[in-house]
Amino acid sequence: MRSILKRFLLRPIPYFFTDIVGVYIARLFSRSLKKELSGKATDEFLELLLRGMDLAFYLSKGYRKNIRDFEGRYLFKTADNLVAASAIFKDGDMEVLEDVIDDWDIMITFKDSEALLAYIFSKDQDILDSILANDVEVEGNLNYIYKFGFMVRDLAHKLGVG
Numbered sequence: 001m002r003s004i005l006k007r008f009l010l011r012p013i014p015y016f017f018t019d020i021v022g023v024y025i026a027r028l029f030s031r032s033l034k035k036e037l038s039g040k041a042t043d044e045f046l047e048l049l050l051r052g053m054d055l056a057f058y059l060s061k062g063y064r065k066n067i068r069d070f071e072g073r074y075l076f077k078t079a080d081n082l083v084a085a086s087a088i089f090k091d092g093d094m095e096v097l098e099d100v101i102d103d104w105d106i107m108i109t110f111k112d113s114e115a116l117l118a119y120i121f122s123k124d125q126d127i128l129d130s131i132l133a134n135d136v137e138v139e140g141n142l143n144y145i146y147k148f149g150f151m152v153r154d155l156a157h158k159l160g161v162g
Contacts, residue, residue: 046076046085046116049152050096053087056155057094063158066151068092072144075104079111079137106140120152 057064070089077084077100086097086104110116115135119127127145130136138145 045113046083047096047098049120050085050087050094052159053151053155054094054096056158060158063154064092066147066154067094070147072147073101073103073105074144074148075101075107076116077107077109078113078116079109083110083113083116104140106138106142106144108145109137109139111135120149 057067067089069092071091072087072089074087074089075084076086084098084100086099086101088095088097088101110119111134115130119130119136127136127138127142127149131138
């Protein structure tokens with residue numbers, strides 16, 4: 001149902017209005033994400049971040065270009081399993097799951113919620129530095145995490161955060 005709503009109601013918005021209108025609508029729906037961004041990372045933070053990305057893909061043609069012809073299955077979690085979420089990119093669409101998926105392309109395990117925030121908001125987002133500092137463990141293709149980092153920074157820029 002949610003996918004049908006997004007596909008038929010939200011996707012046409014950028015074709016009738018400029019990307020500025022889409023970004024404005026994304027900002028309105030992302031207030032709780034902004035609140036989480038200024039606090040400690042929680043399970044809700046990760047899900048809000050992923051759902052904010054999902055909404056932005058529908059509301060902005062420019063942002064949607066990030067997932068054109070892209071397929072990937074992400075699993076994000078903390079070592080203590082307090083924070084976990086999954087994202088599946090397929091056919092120019094994004095699906096956010098609150099659960100852990102088994103058939104991921106990349107699994108990113110952060111030492112704790114602070115390590116998750118530190119990585120997402122670092123200026124250079126060098127995953128190798130995070131791995132060397134024992135803040136992150138990555139299994140799978142590292143290109144996927146670089147792609148995700150770019151999409152997060154692009155969204156934060158469009159929302160006026162950071």
